Amino acid sequence: MSDAIFQLNGVSKTYGKTCALHQVDLSVPKGKTTVLIGPSGCGKSTLLRMMVGLVQPDEGSVQFEGSPVAPHNVRPLRLKMGYVIQEGGLFPHLTARGNVSLLAKHLRWDAESIELRIEALAELTQFPMSGLDRYPAQLSGGQRQRVSLMRALMLDPDVLLMDEPLGALDPMIRADLQTQLRAIFEELKKTVVMVTHDMHEAGYFGDKIVLMREGMIAQVSSFKELLENPSEKFVTQFIQAQRGMET
Numbered sequence: 001m002s003d004a005i006f007q008l009n010g011v012s013k014t015y016g017k018t019c020a021l022h023q024v025d026l027s028v029p030k031g032k033t034t035v036l037i038g039p040s041g042c043g044k045s046t047l048l049r050m051m052v053g054l055v056q057p058d059e060g061s062v063q064f065e066g067s068p069v070a071p072h073n074v075r076p077l078r079l080k081m082g083y084v085i086q087e088g089g090l091f092p093h094l095t096a097r098g099n100v101s102l103l104a105k106h107l108r109w110d111a112e113s114i115e116l117r118i119e120a121l122a123e124l125t126q127f128p129m130s131g132l133d134r135y136p137a138q139l140s141g142g143q144r145q146r147v148s149l150m151r152a153l154m155l156d157p158d159v160l161l162m163d164e165p166l167g168a169l170d171p172m173i174r175a176d177l178q179t180q181l182r183a184i185f186e187e188l189k190k191t192v193v194m195v196t197h198d199m200h201e202a203g204y205f206g207d208k209i210v211l212m213r214e215g216m217i218a219q220v221s222s223f224k225e226l227l228e229n230p231s232e233k234f235v236t237q238f239i240q241a242q243r244g245m246e247t
Contacts, residue, residue: 005030005159005191006051010060013046013215020046022215023060028159028208033185033192035206037199039238042212044195048163051193052083065158079103082152086164088144090136096147097132104154121150124184142173149184159191166201178204199242211235 006028013021021043028034036044049055050062053074062069064077090099101114122129127146136144166174185192196202202209203223211218219231230236
């Protein structure tokens with residue numbers, strides 16, 4: 001049996017005259033953190049959105065736990081996926097509690113089960129119980145991301161998909177959340193797929209690094225292998241550019 005939770009074979013996607021993805025093959029291992037990284041417009045977010053079924057490939061196939069991610073069956077598959085986007089993507093008219101519990105209520109969970117799950121997630125993410133009845137506009141950026149993470153974990157999904165989850169935060173809050181997120185990943189032992197443009201963040205989280213360029217994969221490896229054995233000139237240039245930004 002394959003240890004891949006996602007299997008993408010020959011996926012391509014074009015928007016007008018722009019090729020976002022070109023015949024990409026990728027296996028995402030279970031129980032590990034896979035990080036998609038690359039310059040803006042390289043296709044990493046499109047690839048993630050394809051996994052969650054928000055984008056359908058023009059060519060190729062996407063499988064999740066052996067089932068095709070396709071319009072006819074994407075709804076039940078999404079219940080097994082947690083999805084976090086930049087700045088949280090919370091509904092502004094719902095409180096933090098309302099955002100976290102929305103899908104569970106839709107699935108007719110009983111009130112006691114919902115409340116117990118919210119309490120457990122608040123403790124896991126270090127979110128104050130006093131903040132659960134506040135609206136997103138009343139929360140800090142870091143608190144909104146914690147609420148978004150709680151919402152993504154509410155149904156105890158098999159995989160957590162995160163698109164630049166910390167990109168909009170200031171450096172101190174971002175560093176604090178990075179530490180907490182890695183601890184959460186280690187505790188839950190879930191499969192995680194994360195998109196980031198930050199090399200340090202990729203190395204901090206990733207068991208497997210997928211470096212992309214112009215809709216294709218330039219290298220798939222560990223972070224150490226990426227630094228020590230770049231597969232092509234672009235990989236070296238990308239690493240040097242990232243290091244230059246840190247100075």
